[in-house]
Amino acid sequence: MRVLRSIVLVLLFAFLPLPIIVVALSSLTKTGYFTIPLESISLRWYIEFFTDQQWIGLLLISGAIAVLVALISTTVALMSALVLARHKFTGSGAFETLIMLPLVFPNAALGVAFLGLLGLLGVSGTYLGIVLAHCIITLPFAYRPILNSLRKLDPAIEEASMSLGASPGKVLRTVTLPLLKPGLISAFLFCFIVSFDEATITVFLIAPDVTTLPVRILTEIQESASPSSRPSPHS
Amino acid sequence: MTTSTKPPLILLIPPAILLVAFLTGIGYLVVESLRTDMGWGLGNFVDFFDRPDYVAVLIRTIVIALASTLLAGVIGYPIAYAIAQYKGNRNFLMMLVIMPWLVSVVVRTYGWIVILGPKGTLNSLLMSLGIIETPIRMIFNMTGVVIGLVHVFCPFFIVSVLSVLLYLDRGLNEASQTLSAGPIKTFLNITWPLSLPGVITGAILVYLLSTGAIVTPLLLGGVRDGMLATQIYQDVLQVFDYPKASSMAIILLLAAFSLIIPLQLLERRVAARVSGMGR
Numbered sequence: 001m002r003v004l005r006s007i008v009l010v011l012l013f014a015f016l017p018l019p020i021i022v023v024a025l026s027s028l029t030k031t032g033y034f035t036i037p038l039e040s041i042s043l044r045w046y047i048e049f050f051t052d053q054q055w056i057g058l059l060l061i062s063g064a065i066a067v068l069v070a071l072i073s074t075t076v077a078l079m080s081a082l083v084l085a086r087h088k089f090t091g092s093g094a095f096e097t098l099i100m101l102p103l104v105f106p107n108a109a110l111g112v113a114f115l116g117l118l119g120l121l122g123v124s125g126t127y128l129g130i131v132l133a134h135c136i137i138t139l140p141f142a143y144r145p146i147l148n149s150l151r152k153l154d155p156a157i158e159e160a161s162m163s164l165g166a167s168p169g170k171v172l173r174t175v176t177l178p179l180l181k182p183g184l185i186s187a188f189l190f191c192f193i194v195s196f197d198e199a200t201i202t203v204f205l206i207a208p209d210v211t212t213l214p215v216r217i218l219t220e221i222q223e224s225a226s227p228s229s230r231p232s233p234h235s
Numbered sequence: 236m237t238t239s240t241k242p243p244l245i246l247l248i249p250p251a252i253l254l255v256a257f258l259t260g261i262g263y264l265v266v267e268s269l270r271t272d273m274g275w276g277l278g279n280f281v282d283f284f285d286r287p288d289y290v291a292v293l294i295r296t297i298v299i300a301l302a303s304t305l306l307a308g309v310i311g312y313p314i315a316y317a318i319a320q321y322k323g324n325r326n327f328l329m330m331l332v333i334m335p336w337l338v339s340v341v342v343r344t345y346g347w348i349v350i351l352g353p354k355g356t357l358n359s360l361l362m363s364l365g366i367i368e369t370p371i372r373m374i375f376n377m378t379g380v381v382i383g384l385v386h387v388f389c390p391f392f393i394v395s396v397l398s399v400l401l402y403l404d405r406g407l408n409e410a411s412q413t414l415s416a417g418p419i420k421t422f423l424n425i426t427w428p429l430s431l432p433g434v435i436t437g438a439i440l441v442y443l444l445s446t447g448a449i450v451t452p453l454l455l456g457g458v459r460d461g462m463l464a465t466q467i468y469q470d471v472l473q474v475f476d477y478p479k480a481s482s483m484a485i486i487l488l489l490a491a492f493s494l495i496i497p498l499q500l501l502e503r504r505v506a507a508r509v510s511g512m513g514r
Contacts, residue, residue, distance in 0.1 A: 022349050110447070217319075
């Protein structure tokens with residue numbers, strides 16, 4: 001009974017990392033498929049990726065989008081959290097709900113909605129539009145960790161520094177922000193990962209010469225079984 | 236508290252801009268879905284339900300999402316339970332759950348093509364062992380989509396359940412055991428009911444994400460196994476008919492919400508009952 005339980009658990013735990021391990025292993029094979037018995041090992045897919053201007057360009061673009069989105073979202077989430085954690089006014093609850101709202105929409109529906117929005121704003125098929133859409137969908141991921149660290153912060157510390165004559169700006173810079181650091185870092189990382197990986201919504205927002213790395217990999221896999229796309233920097 | 240620790244409301248302007256943009260997008264979606272060639276009306280929705288292939292896609296979407304939710308629960312709950320019960324270093328087990336999360340959905344889904352595809356690991360293994368002659372078709376059908384969705388969204392379920400299980404009062408378990416209830420009885424009467432809020436939250440998340448998924452059904456589904464999300468994507472790509480796409484997005488929203496809202500109400504009742512039990 002105990003042994004059986006352990007076997008089941010090991011299998012269940014193996015299930016989650018399995019495809020990633022297989023992708024990583026097969027990216028080192030010549031055929032691009034990890035077959036048993038194993039065929040010859042080669043780095044050709046990596047060489048193909050890193051010698052192709054197009055892939056390197058996409059890697060840099062997706063990285064740049066993700067950094068920009070993470071910076072904007074974290075800043076905006078910090079602003080919201082600072083106000084909403086300390087003020088209770090009519091609509092503050094609704095404001096918070098609105099920030100979290102994108103989470104409860106199916107991604108494909110969000111994709112169609114953003115497609116329309118970017119058309120309205122005249123930025124469809126641009127990187128600016130993709131950044132805007134990513135900022136909206138990452139905001140809840142940034143807001144939560146920042147709010148949590150803000151709730152743990154004792155207002156008495158801020159009051160103490162203020163009563164010692166520090167200006168509100170100085171309190172924010174020297175007391176509040178350093179204490180919020182863990183929350184800010186996890187907010188930034190969450191946003192970066194979500195934006196860098198996002199394909200479901202972004203497929204609606206691309207144009208022929210405006211795309212991101214995950215979307216390009218997706219179309220590459222779809223168009224051909226050729227896995228040259230696979231050794232993404234992630235795998 | 237001194238007034239100066241209260242940050243000025245002006246700080247809410249940047250988030251408000253993002254939220255207004257978001258609401259504009261949703262509003263535009265709703266308005267456009269009502270635009271037809273003959274003025275405003277529900278024509279797009281009528282057209283949708285007049286097409287048997289679209290209705291089949293809608294039903295398939297709900298079936299696949301429900302199956303994925305159920306399986307994610309069956310696989311995810313034991314994992315969450317095992318992590319919560321584990322006496323040693325939990326962080327390693329948590330890493331196994333969270334690590335896949337950091338890897339792109341596209342890559343994770345591709346992994347299943349490599350494992351289960353016609354030229355994949357499993358087929359090549361079975362063929363070299365002489366068990367099968369020709370590759371078995373394991374993906375590019377509904378099964379493939381469900382496997383992919385369960386794998387991609389299972390961590391959400393695990394973390395939801397775990398966030399409840401980790402904060403359960405261990406004393407309750409011990410009390411139940413001292414009162415000579417066996418481990419199974421303790422689980423059924425104590426742990427399971429108390430973990431229900433986490434189960435419901437996890438199920439909501441997995442169902443929601445499954446209905447809206449595009450990458451997984453696109454890569455692991457067959458040509459005739461499209462889900463509503465992929466249908467919308469293909470329609471937008473082929474014929475740029477925004478009103479039609481937006482009406483389909485609204486139907487997708489309703490399909491998602493029609494299950495989630497009752498579940499959320501259930502969750503509130505369960506949570507209220509559980510907190511009453513815990514005291």
